[in-house]
């Protein structure tokens with residue numbers, strides 16, 4: 001779900017996500033929501049959401065908790081954890097999706113646009129995301145360009161759904177390498193026009209590898 005409201009768009013929160021969760025075993029519902037919102041800001045989801053919303057793709061559309069000029073009036077664990085196809089792709093391509101999924105799997109009571117998460121619960125694994133706002137910026141630029149080039153209304157939203165479906169399929173065939181390769185190829189085709197993003201992604205992985213070898 002969009003990680004911002006009209007008052008807090010794109011403001012990164014400086015608190016380290018790792019520090020905020022490490023060594024903690026009991027976590028409050030409010031803390032886990034804050035960790036999630038901070039992480040979404042760190043990865044730059046708001047930049048992608050802006051393009052998506054401008055193109056009519058808001059995932060909050062029609063929700064009774066959406067307040068005009070304010071945004072979400074019922075921030076909950078479920079919507080914070082949920083990723084659309086664009087955000088899923090961003091984390092998949094940067095190899096952060098498993099980190100995200102593993103963290104949220106620990107949070108009980110997630111539902112649709114509301115949660116039944118207890119006020120305090122047990123969390124073992126911290127959430128460690130990277131600051132990849134430059135990658136989100138690149139993807140947002142690609143989506144903006146694609147949307148303006150296409151005659152078909154909703155082109156990028158159809159793309160979002162196809163990417164989403166394929167990443168979900170990938171997660172469901174972990175023991176089938178042949179099927180995985182086929183789906184990964186499909187994702188390469190679907191993302192082949194994300195030129196700015198692919199360039200930024202190459203740099204990101206090169207820096208990551210260099211960092212690991214130091």
Ligand code: SF4
Pocket residue numbers: 001002003048049050052053057058059060083084085086087
């Ligand atoms: S569908 Fe995704 S990109 Fe669009 S507004 Fe929701 S979270 Fe943001």
Ligand code: SF4
Pocket residue numbers: 001002059060061063064065066067071072073074075076079113114
């Ligand atoms: S509760 Fe509704 S308005 Fe709030 S994030 Fe979820 S879908 Fe959007």
